[in-house]
Amino acid sequence: MDFGALGLPRPLVQALSRQGITSPFEIQRATVPDALAGRDVLGRGQTGSGKTLAFGLPVLARVSTGQRARPQHPRALILVPTRELAMQVNDALMPLGKAVGVFLKTAVGGVPYDRQIDALRRGVEIVVATPGRLADLIARGVCRLDDVEVTVLDEADQMADMGFLPEVTELLARTPADAQRLLFSATLDGDVDALVKRFMTDPVTHSTAPPTATVTTMDHHMLLIPPHDKFAVTASIAARDGRTMLFARTQLGVDRLVEQLAAVGVRAGGLHGGKTQRMRTRTLAEFKEGRTNVLVATDVAARGIHVDGVTLVLHIDPPKDPKDYLHRAGRTARAGESGAVATLVLPKQRRTTLAMMERAGVAPEQTRVRVGDQALADLVGAREPSGVPVREEPAAPRRSGGPRRFGDRDSRGGYGDRGGSRYDDRRQGGRDDRPGREHRFGDRPARRFDDRAGGDRQWGERASGGQSFGERRFDDRPQGERRFGDRPQGERRFGDRPQGERRFGDRPQGERRFGDRPQGERRFDDRPQGERRFGDRGERAGESFGDRRGGFRSDGRGRDDRYQRDDRRGFGGRPPARTS
Structure with missing residues (x-):
């Protein structure tokens, strides 16, 4: 069909x-x-x-x-x-x-x-x-x-x-x-x-299939290891030939394992939910394209991710849920291909891991192994890692026309992405090899300063006659040309005034100056008869400001008088409460 x-x-x-x-x-x-x-x-x-x-x-x-x-x-x-x-x-x-x-x-x-x-x-x-x-x-x-x-x-x-x-x-x-x-x-x-x-x-x-991992093209292995050999066994399996996926339980475990593998010569990529989407996409692309043969991941990569050619899935930490085991194992032996699934199990994890795998419908082959055992090579293709630390590869050169950052170099070592030339890389003729009419600081065209076509003027030359700058004197002027300070006839200088123009201080007759007062105008200290100034005594004879204990009051009473009068009232001026 x-x-x-x-x-x-x-x-x-x-x-x-x-x-x-x-x-x-x-x-x-x-x-x-x-x-x-x-x-x-x-x-x-x-x-x-x-x-x-x-x-x-x-x-x-x-x-x-x-x-x-x-x-x-x-x-x-x-x-x-x-x-x-x-x-x-x-x-x-x-x-x-x-x-x-x-x-x-x-x-x-x-x-x-x-x-x-x-x-x-x-x-x-x-x-x-x-x-x-x-x-x-x-x-x-x-x-x-x-x-x-x-x-x-x-x-x-x-x-x-x-x-x-x-x-x-x-x-x-x-x-x-x-x-x-x-x-x-x-x-x-x-x-x-x-x-x-x-x-x-x-x-x-x-x-179309029961929820188990009993695929005829998939082999399941339970590797029983001593605790102190866990990383060494992991590194030897990761150094195998072929595309391998390693699953850890936590994000911290993924990052730590990637660093440890790089230190012993195994290049690996890490994939988990704590990384940015750009990093996750790049890591997965490197794994799919074969630039990295080992991918260390949490369960975020176990669901539905399809990568061709994964021949081994290794559980660094055994999953607790049978569904997680099924989805992790499903990264290999896809669509009829063959593959293997191995689980590293410590002595204290053996019983719970067997129960989990039984619920998943898996009957694994149990093998006790140590570092360097031939059984590891026979079952999963393990081999000793190189021991040479992995260095980070330089970032790929940016494409021309894309966004650039300050200090970015292209594949030829130049700054930016304009064809790969450096500041001092020049073509024949004194111009660097950049497309179009782009210029950097210090660039100059192919012509030199003294290369001039006929009729070209140099700096300081006159437009007519081709004379140089020094041929003309300061006082050589065409007829009628104005010098500094020359004035046309009748032009006003500073201080010249037409007849009758007012100067500063001139006043027409009768104009008021500052301080002049019309007749009868009040000055600041002039007062009509009987007007009261601040500090003059009040109504009671002999009483000036400050003579009263209660302070100044407009009604002539001191504060003492008010308090004596208010003794008949309660607090705040309210009548006292009745007692009956």
Whole structure:
């Protein structure tokens, strides 16, 4: 059976064929027809079984028919638990979307809002988002879910485990009640039952594999080690040939292990939620492209991340949850490839780890090993690391035209990104090798100071006659040329006044000067008869200001008089309270 038999549009089938994808996987054969028919689908499949295309192809087929999305109103929504998984889903579906004229955009945390907001305002058909960032965009008023026709929940059980269930519930409540909903995960357990019962209508369930890691192409090993050999065994396994993923429980453990491996000669990248999105993206890209063969990660990388060619998964710290073991182990032996899973177990961890792996459906091969044992080389390809510390590689040169920082050098050692020349690198003719007409400080054109074409003037030469600066004297002036201090006839100098012009101090007859007073005008100390000055005695004869104990009062009474009068009243001038 090919994809055309599943009912997919011809452009999608051709786009898949150009990528070399011609035969659908089992989960795709089971779910795509029902999803194309518009039914709600619950899909459970083994990790690496092709769930991304199982929900991505029906979504692309549905939104490709019809008109373009309105600004800020996507037509389809894909919710995933982690940023890496969102980018992986977007990378897998974007080439197919271009084939049918469908635009996709990721909305994840850790990156600026600007591009996401601009894309939503232009209008995108499909948004691949993490719940937290999508809720932020909705709160900012730049995204509305009124036009969503189909919603996909990928790795729904992990979103419930990570505490995203309230946000996912609120987001689903904003979508139309009659919209189609697809739920895909490697495991379907009781954590997602509330979502299924509330938001899915008569869903059809397709389960292509039990929730265990019993894959015929995957080998499971339990390596029993003494505590003091844990890092040495880890380093020898990390130094093996082939792409290897190491899982630690904490972010601090990841960072410490990366540094320790680099000190013994093993280059490794660290991936966890405490790093910036740019660092996470760069580390994952280096691992996928083969520049780094070892990736040390927390469980953030265990869900849905697909990297081709991972031949070994090593649990530095055994997981406590069987689901975590399944998802970690699922990074190898994907889509029919072979791989191995090894777990380092200390003596005190043996019993609990065996119980966990039994619940996961795994019966591992138990082996006691020490550093340098041949069994390590036979089981997982371990070898002794080089012991030469790994040095950090210099940053890649910046591309021309991109943003530059002060002090950046390009691949040829020059400052900036203008072709790689330094300040003193000059071409023949005295000009450095930069494109266009860009000039730096100190640049000069190919002509020298004394290289002049005919008729060119040097500094100080006259325009006529070609005379030099020193040929003309200071007093050589054309007729009628003004010198400094010359005045045309009749021009006024400073101090010259026309006849009758007033000088400073001249006054017309009768003009008042400062201090002159008209007749009868009062001075400051003039007082009419009987006017009272400040300090004059009051009504009572012989009593001046300060003669009274109570101070000055306008009514002539001292403060003592007031207090004696007020003895009949209570505090504050109120009448005394009655006693009966």
